[in-house]
Amino acid sequence: MTSGQRRGRWSGVPLPDRQALRRDELIAAGTTLLGGADGPALTVRAACRQAGLTERYFYESFGDRDEFVRAVYDDVCNRAVTTLMSAGTPREAVERFVALMVDDPVRGRVLLLAPQVEAALARSGADWMPSFIELVQSKLTAINDPVLQRMTATGLIGALTALFTAYLDGRLAVSREPFIDYCVDLLLTLAASYPPAT
CATH class of the missing domain: 1.10.357.10 (Tetracycline Repressor, domain 2)
Incomplete structure (x- = not known):
């Protein structure tokens, strides 16, 4: 379990809302990486690392990297x-x-x-x-x-x-x-x- 996925991260958040929150966190991470001053450095692994989530959570919201970039x-x-x-x-x-x-x-x-x-x-x-x-x-x-x-x-x-x-x-x-x-x-x-x- 990474620090970003420590126990309690989703405490108090209803199950149906958790996927939407994880998606938002991945979008925020993707924005940071895609808009980096040195140019885009956006990979699935980099986005997950930036958001503190595993790839399992990435693929619950996005089919692949290109779909994520467009989102x-x-x-x-x-x-x-x-x-x-x-x-x-x-x-x-x-x-x-x-x-x-x-x-x-x-x-x-x-x-x-x-x-x-x-x-x-x-x-x-x-x-x-x-x-x-x-x-x-x-x-x-x-x-x-x-x-x-x-x-x-x-x-x-x-x-x-x-x-x-x-x-x-x-x-x-x-x-x-x-x-x-x-x-x-x-x-x-x-x-x-x-x-x-x-």
Whole structure:
């Protein structure tokens, strides 16, 4: 029995809830490993070691490593979407998203860098892109033309993706606050350049 599986770890937790808790712990471990500063180092054994669980518990929730990698990626994407959905204004959306990805760069690296090097995520980034575009589009209420809204949202997502990728990859020598200000200004400047239709 490892230290992570010592007696009492699941004390007081109903049996039906234990698998869900173990899955959450494995997802958290996978996020740490997939978003590591030195690049993905995610194996089944490494995830189990990080979570303090045996492989038996890994396979009660995931069929194989690739399924696990996609579940980790989906979890990070869901958190990002929730963050954007909870914002009331374009500025708040960008600030919250930047804070989520910059204050926890592990998540940022999972979202933007892992799909570039992890074969299991070859399609995942593209599959999630429409969700992010639609969310940004829904915040561009100053633009009445839905086609223009869509193009603007798509352009913003492309620009922000490139900026975040370079920032998280260490290719932008800028501190947190100027980076946030630039991203917010980019969104507001582009959105403001299209006045509402009369």
